[in-house]
Amino acid sequence: MQTEERLRADIVEVGRRLHERGFVASNDGNISVRLEGDRLLTTPTGVSKGFMTPDMMVTTDLAGGKLTGEREPSSEILMHLAVYENRPEIKAVVHAHPPTATGFAVAGIPLDRAVLAEVVTTLGSIPIADYGTPSTSELADAVRQYIRAHDGLLLANHGALTVADELFAAYYKMETVEHFARISLVARQLGRERLLSREEVNRLQDLRDRYGIAAPAPICPTDPENGPDLSCQTLEAPAQPGEQVVDTQAVDSSRAGTRDASDESHGGSGRQPLDLGSGLLGSDEEIRLTYRELTALIADAVKQLQ
Numbered sequence: 001m002q003t004e005e006r007l008r009a010d011i012v013e014v015g016r017r018l019h020e021r022g023f024v025a026s027n028d029g030n031i032s033v034r035l036e037g038d039r040l041l042t043t044p045t046g047v048s049k050g051f052m053t054p055d056m057m058v059t060t061d062l063a064g065g066k067l068t069g070e071r072e073p074s075s076e077i078l079m080h081l082a083v084y085e086n087r088p089e090i091k092a093v094v095h096a097h098p099p100t101a102t103g104f105a106v107a108g109i110p111l112d113r114a115v116l117a118e119v120v121t122t123l124g125s126i127p128i129a130d131y132g133t134p135s136t137s138e139l140a141d142a143v144r145q146y147i148r149a150h151d152g153l154l155l156a157n158h159g160a161l162t163v164a165d166e167l168f169a170a171y172y173k174m175e176t177v178e179h180f181a182r183i184s185l186v187a188r189q190l191g192r193e194r195l196l197s198r199e200e201v202n203r204l205q206d207l208r209d210r211y212g213i214a215a216p217a218p219i220c221p222t223d224p225e226n227g228p229d230l231s232c233q234t235l236e237a238p239a240q241p242g243e244q245v246v247d248t249q250a251v252d253s254s255r256a257g258t259r260d261a262s263d264e265s266h267g268g269s270g271r272q273p274l275d276l277g278s279g280l281l282g283s284d285e286e287i288r289l290t291y292r293e294l295t296a297l298i299a300d301a302v303k304q305l306q
């Protein structure tokens, strides 16, 4: 066990990195570590994590009661307690609002597709814990549901949470969550994701076992059918090769719905060219066209010129 003095300095350093990378704004985020003697060392409430000093930290008991410190413990202490209570091996918890991962949490899209081997072997899937009002037991309960099987969670409409047996490992997992979110976003913007096969995911699970990569739960053996199984890590990895490529344009169903409605308004059978002056959209509103729609639109304009 590291000395408390060392851990105080490490929390300051992790806070500085979270702030520097834009994973927190203002006084967002919180960090805690488990100390000997059933105690926790936590960041105080109401300070920027980028400008902390070791003496600002607060020690509490495992019920969140303050033991030492001039400031009050983190307002999210209940969420941290829920982790330590359910995972005796966990020594550190990091909570932040990294923008891309939090965007997925706001959109309600979990990071649970098998697309990067490193993420599959280390974090597995990153589900979304239900929304709970920050600082209340609601949020702690939402975390409790998933934390037994996962080291990284998104928190609906809020942020992300990572845990490990050591502080810097928990911080690096936060970096991985945000990095994975950014890569997933780019792939989806490009229009498709090619998922790893179920066979490959099983192979990666074997590697985890062989190299003793610590994971709180195995990857679920099959694709989810009836909602997530909370005893294992649910990953989308199709058994059939033909199902491996996911068209991510389809994800944006609200925009697609708008487009379909405007198509139907023209009536008739077959594909109609988009009418940009139909009044369904304001002149300054953004619309998105697939390549095929754009070329059809251009072909139509050329035909009218002839």
Ligand SMILES: [Zn+2]
Residues within 6 Å of the ligand: 028, 029, 095, 096, 097, 134, 158, 159
């Ligand atoms: Zn937060």
